[in-house]
Amino acid sequence: xxxxxxxxxxxxxxxxxxxxxxxxxxxxxxxxxxxxxxxxxxxxxxxxxxxxxxxxxxxxxxxxxxxxxxxxxxxxxxxxxxxxxxxxxxxxxxxxxxxxxxxxxxxxxxxxxxxxxxxxxxxxxxxxxxxxxxxxxxxxxxxxxxxxxxxxxxxxxxxxxxxxxxxxxxxxxxxxxxxxxxxxxxxxxxxxxxxxxxxxxxxxxxxxxxxxxxxxxxxxxxxxxxxxxxxxxxxxxxxxxxxxxxxxxxxxxxxxxxxxxxxxxxxxxxxxxxxxxxxxxxxx
Amino acid sequence: xxxxxxxxxxxxxxxxxxxxxxxxxxxxxxxxxxxxxxxxxxxxxxxxxxxxxxxxxxxxxxxxxxxxxxxxxxxxxxxxxxxxxxxxxxxxxxxxxxxxxxxxxxxxxxxxxxxxxxxxxxxxxxxxxxxxxxxxxxxxxxxxxxxxxxxxxxxxxxxxxxxxxxxxxxxxxxxxxxxxxxxxxxxxxxxxxxxxxxxxxxxxxxxxxxxxxxxxxxxxxxxxxxxxxxxxxxxxxxxxxxxxxxxxxxxxxxxxxxxxxxxxxxxxxxxxxxxxxxxxxxxxxxxxxxxxxxxxxxxxxxxxxxxxxxxxxxxxxxxxxxxxxxxxxxxxxxxxxxxxxxxxxxxxxxxxxxxxxxxxxxxxxxxxxxxxxxxxxxxxxxxxxxxxxxxxxxxxxxxxxxxxxxxxxxxxxxxxxxxxxxxxxxxxxxxxxxxxxxxxxxxxxxxxxxxxxxxxxxxxxxxxxxxxxxxxxxxxxxxxxxxxxxxxxxxxxxxxxxxxxxxxxxxxxxxxxxxxxxxxxxxxxxxxxxxxxxxxxxxxxxxxxxxxxxxxxxxxxxxxxxxxxxxxxxxxxxxxxxxxxxxxxxxxxxxxxxxxxxxxxxxxxxxxxxxxxxxxxxxxxxxxxxxxxxxxxxxxxxxxxxxxxxxxxxxxxxxxxxxxxxx
Numbered sequence: 047x048x049x050x051x052x053x054x055x056x057x058x059x060x061x062x063x064x065x066x067x068x069x070x071x072x073x074x075x076x077x078x079x080x081x082x083x084x085x086x087x088x089x090x091x092x093x094x095x096x097x098x099x100x101x102x103x104x105x106x107x108x109x110x111x112x113x114x115x116x117x118x119x120x121x122x123x124x125x126x127x128x129x130x131x132x133x134x135x136x137x138x139x140x141x142x143x144x145x146x147x148x149x150x151x152x153x154x155x156x157x158x159x160x161x162x163x164x165x166x167x168x169x170x171x172x173x174x175x176x177x178x179x180x181x182x183x184x185x186x187x188x189x190x191x192x193x194x195x196x197x198x199x200x201x202x203x204x205x206x207x208x209x210x211x212x213x214x215x216x217x218x219x220x221x222x223x224x225x226x227x228x229x230x231x232x233x234x235x236x237x238x239x240x241x242x243x244x245x246x247x248x249x250x251x252x253x254x255x256x257x258x259x260x261x262x263x264x265x266x267x268x269x270x271x272x273x274x275x276x277x278x279x280x281x282x283x284x285x286x287x288x289x290x291x292x293x294x295x296x297x298x299x300x301x302x303x304x305x306x307x308x309x310x311x312x313x314x315x316x317x318x319x320x321x322x323x324x325x326x327x328x329x330x
Numbered sequence: 331x332x333x334x335x336x337x338x339x340x341x342x343x344x345x346x347x348x349x350x351x352x353x354x355x356x357x358x359x360x361x362x363x364x365x366x367x368x369x370x371x372x373x374x375x376x377x378x379x380x381x382x383x384x385x386x387x388x389x390x391x392x393x394x395x396x397x398x399x400x401x402x403x404x405x406x407x408x409x410x411x412x413x414x415x416x417x418x419x420x421x422x423x424x425x426x427x428x429x430x431x432x433x434x435x436x437x438x439x440x441x442x443x444x445x446x447x448x449x450x451x452x453x454x455x456x457x458x459x460x461x462x463x464x465x466x467x468x469x470x471x472x473x474x475x476x477x478x479x480x481x482x483x484x485x486x487x488x489x490x491x492x493x494x495x496x497x498x499x500x501x502x503x504x505x506x507x508x509x510x511x512x513x514x515x516x517x518x519x520x521x522x523x524x525x526x527x528x529x530x531x532x533x534x535x536x537x538x539x540x541x542x543x544x545x546x547x548x549x550x551x552x553x554x555x556x557x558x559x560x561x562x563x564x565x566x567x568x569x570x571x572x573x574x575x576x577x578x579x580x581x582x583x584x585x586x587x588x589x590x591x592x593x594x595x596x597x598x599x600x601x602x603x604x605x606x607x608x609x610x611x612x613x614x615x616x617x618x619x620x621x622x623x624x625x626x627x628x629x630x631x632x633x634x635x636x637x638x639x640x641x642x643x644x645x646x647x648x649x650x651x652x653x654x655x656x657x658x659x660x661x662x663x664x665x666x667x668x669x670x671x672x673x674x675x676x677x678x679x680x681x682x683x684x685x686x687x688x689x690x691x692x693x694x695x696x697x698x699x700x701x702x703x704x705x706x707x708x709x710x711x712x713x714x715x716x717x718x719x720x721x722x723x724x725x726x727x728x729x730x731x732x733x734x735x736x737x738x739x740x741x742x743x744x745x746x747x748x749x750x751x752x753x754x755x756x757x758x759x760x761x762x763x764x765x766x767x768x769x770x771x772x773x774x775x776x777x778x779x780x781x782x783x784x785x786x787x788x789x790x791x792x793x794x795x796x797x798x799x800x801x802x803x804x805x806x807x808x809x810x811x812x813x814x815x816x817x818x819x820x821x822x823x824x825x826x827x828x829x830x831x832x833x834x835x836x837x838x839x840x841x842x843x844x845x846x847x848x849x850x851x852x853x854x855x856x857x858x859x860x861x862x863x864x865x866x867x868x869x870x871x872x873x874x875x876x877x878x879x880x881x882x883x884x885x886x887x888x889x890x891x892x893x894x895x896x897x898x899x900x901x902x903x904x905x906x907x908x909x910x911x912x913x914x915x916x917x918x919x920x921x922x923x924x925x926x927x928x929x930x931x932x933x934x935x936x937x938x939x940x941x942x943x944x945x946x947x948x949x950x951x952x953x954x955x956x957x958x959x960x961x962x963x964x965x966x967x968x969x970x971x972x973x974x975x976x977x978x979x980x981x982x983x984x985x986x987x988x989x990x991x992x993x
Contacts, residue, residue, distance in 0.1 A: 209672030209792075229794035229801070260796070 049168065050112045050120030050160070051079035054088055054127040060279075061124075061271035063315025067300035068123050068165065070313045074179065074304070075172050082112045082120060088130040091238040099151070105134035106148040110156035119161040121168050123300075125195040125270035129203070131162040136202045164196060165269050165300060166213045167205065176220045181308030183222025186325050188265050188302070189258035190214040190225050192232050193273040208232070214299055218267055221306035228261035230254045235276040244283055251276045252284035255292050264325045266296045274298060278320050295323040332363040332457045335391040336449055337382055338427070339373030339398035345427050346371070348437040349445045354397070358449050363457055365389050374404050379411040386415035393417075393456035397425040397449045418461035420906070420980055425452040447993065454992040458985045462906040467959045469555035470655040471897045474499065476547055476836075479507020480526065480879060481871025481886045482660035483533050488890030489658075490538035494897050497652060498533060499542045499561055502591075504609035505530055507662055511592060511686060513693035513700070515879060516742045517773035523608060523695065530610040544615055548649060550657075550840055551935070553960040554866030555902050557654040565645040567602075567616040572640035575612035579632035579641065580604060588620045590697075594687040596705055597697035602632045602641075606695060616641075656866045656893045659850055660886065661836065663872035666721045666728065666825040674720070674793045674823060680706040681800055682793060682821045684720075685739055692746045702750045704820045707798075711754065711819035714747050715802045716740045717790050718760040721826035729826050729847060734876040736824035737764045741774045743822060744783040756783045757816055759790050759804050767880070786814060793821055827876035841934065842867055850874050860889040868892050908961035909936070909968060911954045912975045917942045921975035924952045928967035928976060936960035937967060 057065035072079050085108050087093075094101035108131060112120050122128040138145040138158045149155050169176075192211045200208040209232065215225035233254060236247030255277060258266050268274045277284075278296040285291055296319070304314040316323045338355045340346030355369040366389045370378050373396060385391060394417065396408045401424040409419035425448045435441040471494050475486040478500030486498040498505065509515075510530075512522035533539055542561060549560040583600030590597040592605040601621040604614045622629035623643065633641040668684050669677030681704045683691075694700040704711045718740050721728030737760070744756040763785075765771040777783045788805040795801070802816045829848035837844040842862040843851035850873050853861040860868050870886035871877055877885070896902070912921045929937040940955035954976070956967075968976045968983070977983060 207672060210676065229796065233792075257796075 048078040050117035051081045052122045054124040056271035063318045066315040071300045088127045102134045103151045105131045107152040109160045112160045123165045128164045129195040184302045184306040186264040188223045189228045189263035190267045193270045226261045230257040235273045248283035248287040252287040267299050333365045334393040335366040335385050336395045338369040340371045345432040348432045350442045354445050383415040394422040395452045397427045399428040420462040425449045451989045454988040455985050465904040465958045466901045470653045473656045474654040475658045477660035478505030479662045480509040481882045484886035485658045485870045485890045490536045492894040497540045501546045503544045503615045504605045512689045516738045517769040527608045534610045555655050559654045561650045563648040569640045572638045573613045582635045593690045593697045658868045658889045660870040661873040684825045688822045713755045713818045714820045715818040716758045716822045718824045720823035733827040735878045740824045741777040745777045748781040758785045907963040907980045908958045909956045921973045922953045927970045931966045931970040
């Protein structure tokens with residue numbers, strides 16, 4: 047199987063381990079990742095608050111690049127990239143006038159037919175082969191955290207249930223984990239306010255960590271670099287807000303699956319986490 | 331030779347402002363067949379009508395064209411005037427100069443020309459008009475009321491009190507409907523059972539009223555005044571004549587854990603049960619899906635304990651066919667269930683309940699005997715959150731309409747709770763408070779001001795469970811969107827009112843229209859609120875739209891009045907614009923070839939087969955024949971007929987062609 051790959055900036059910087067684990071896992075599953083040639087920024091959280099057309103033009107160019115490279119589908123592991131690309135594709139698909147305008151802006155024709163998929167959707171395609179490849183079951187109680195961008199807006203993404211998604215829970219179960227029913231699956235972690243309003247992020251992410259711990263989780267699984275960094279890198283601040291000392295690790299779903307498939311922890315980038323990926327049973 | 335009079339109306343400024351009516355009247359005089367043409371400011375007024383009547387006599391007119399507004403508005407007015415002057419009313423036609431010309435065009439010569447054209451067309455039609463006579467059909471003076479809630483009970487009692495026979499059909503084992511489940515009623519807080527149960531008893535005892543509970547309409551045929559209804563009386567597995575309603579069987583039934591419909595699943599019942607102690611009739615039914623005997627072939631405890639030997643395990647459903655003159659639809663509503671709300675836990679939290687469940691919790695006849703106890707562990711809830719508009723006015727996830735009753739019953743719920751738990755906290759999340767009605771807003775103010783209920787304007791985004799309590803997250807939009815988080819013991823969702831299950835099928839069975847949400851459609855939103863588009867079928871209560879009790883009762887009495895008016899006559903008069911199959915003096919020579927495509931096309935089952943036999947009794951030909959009582963004059967058969975053998979009286983092919991050819 048072959049699929050277009052759009053790593054985006056996070057996966058080259060603060061979340062290198064997401065990129066490493068996606069690539070390691072893809073190798074193990076026989077999935078060929080073809081990087082979109084000469085890709086640019088998706089616009090992230092800045093473009094769409096500054097200029098609506100800029101927020102469409104940036105993803106439009108990425109989609110056009112992918113199309114030119116003969117790709118029908120691109121995987122965007124970062125939830126924000128996924129959301130921006132899928133939203134732009136949807137907007138251009140629905141408005142042909144706008145689509146023509148964007149073609150002028152980016153200086154090339156594009157049909158915007160390239161499909162954008164997230165990592166959970168891609169991994170779901172391997173649900174039948176995964177159990178056969180399992181070497182070391184990831185036998186831990188996990189809280190699967192989806193965040194906001196992976197499932198919303200439902201009208202655009204058509205992916206999973208917006209309020210109580212299940213796809214990551216199914217994957218975790220396939221890796222041998224016990225996914226828990228908890229309350230903060232899709233609550234906001236504070237996202238990009240991590241830099242400007244760390245106090246807010248400490249509060250929002252703190253509540254997420256606290257509820258996962260309350261539910262009895264030994265690890266939080268995520269599929270978004272922003273979520274991971276807020277829950278992991280801001281742990282000192284969130285623990286200070288909670289007045290607690292939660293040491294629950296935050297893993298990408300790809301890392302948990304990678305471990306279950308027997309891939310070396312360092313190849314999955316586990317050493318890069320702030321909160322060490324050790325799985326002491328959580329104190330309830 | 332036709333002698334036609336044309337009467338052009340200015341309709342004040344409505345037509346006169348853009349059409350030169352005097353010029354229209356003048357040039358119409360030259361149309362062949364027209365012998366008289368005048369214009370007048372208000373043709374529908376008394377002097378205008380007199381103008382027409384006198385002209386008919388003076389000019390010995392054989393036809394009349396009134397060029398004015400839409401025939402929907404004043405055709406009956408002008409036809410009555412023409413009839414008074416001694417002319418057959420169906421020789422009068424209207425040219426619609428207002429909606430079809432003056433209202434849609436600006437002032438111009440072309441507008442005046444178009445008006446003259448419209449009149450010319452109508453003159454050609456009138457030339458081909460034939461005198462028609464209204465159709466008379468007999469009336470069966472027995473009404474059928476479908477649904478035994480307060481709407482059905484009220485309508486049935488009103489009709490019965492007018493001296494007419496009524497059959498009240500209810501699908502569940504007892505009449506009473508949703509009103510019997512309510513604890514207290516707004517805006518007076520009087521007990522629902524205390525005002526309803528006497529009516530239920532009255533219905534059971536009324537000599538003109540026949541109750542058919544645990545029964546459903548199977549099939550309906552016929553037309554206004556002459557319906558034939560087939561009712562399925564579902565087997566109660568009981569000889570109702572022998573049963574004394576002692577209730578011994580219900581207490582001895584070994585099945586005790588079946589969720590109780592009357593208590594909205596908050597209580598339990600046996601497999602043989604009476605829905606509630608005040609049920610009418612007070613006779614049990616066996617729930618065959620859950621009965622041990624029907625599932626395993628063993629048990630029959632109820633039969634053993636029954637002192638009168640009334641249990642009948644071999645009883646079958648019974649079909650009863652009744653002649654019916656009019657029908658009142660009063661099949662009520664249902665509420666959206668809590669499992670429709672992902673953000674409120676998909677129905678997985680036992681302490682997130684809907685409004686009807688709260689009614690049962692608050693009711694003296696409910697599973698807790700009226701004590702405030704939450705479903706999960708029976709604890710008295712110290713904090714209760716009420717969420718209005720759960721699913722209502724929600725285009726993305728629920729229904730777009732307002733469910734109308736929730737603002738009031740939520741205020742009532744909060745009050746009932748505070749009256750039972752003085753120290754408890756009650757919060758209401760709302761969008762707007764819609765409390766228009768007599769003493770309604772005062773009632774809501776009382777909840778806020780006297781009973782100290784906290785109203786928060788904002789939506790609830792999420793509910794989840796934490797340490798045995800429910801965390802309700804929302805926003806207070808009057809405080810600048812400040813997030814609100816309340817730890818509650820019980821959450822009551824005022825879920826949307828929806829059409830009863832099976833409404834669509836029932837509407838199709840009865841040929842009545844329904845809206846996209848499966849509520850039955852009234853004939854006119856303002857002027858015919860209790861009629862349906864099918865003559866002889868009327869509406870009462872929440873089967874038409876969300877309604878509260880006072881409105882339901884008023885509408886039920888309205889529907890009953892319509893039925894009584896219908897039954898006040900011995901025969902009905904119908905407009906004669908119905909289809910007729912060409913039948914030359916010797917019916918053998920009818921153009922009809924007996925293909926019966928018309929029969930399959932007719933939406934009203936109005937086409938029958940007629941056998942033409944020779945003198946020796948041999949079958950010569952089978953022709954289509956229209957039942958004038960059933961035909962609604964829609965013309966579908968005319969369009970379908972391959973040999974042009976069918977015509978609508980007053981709208982024949984010949985007339986339509988004549989109209990077109992004159993243009």
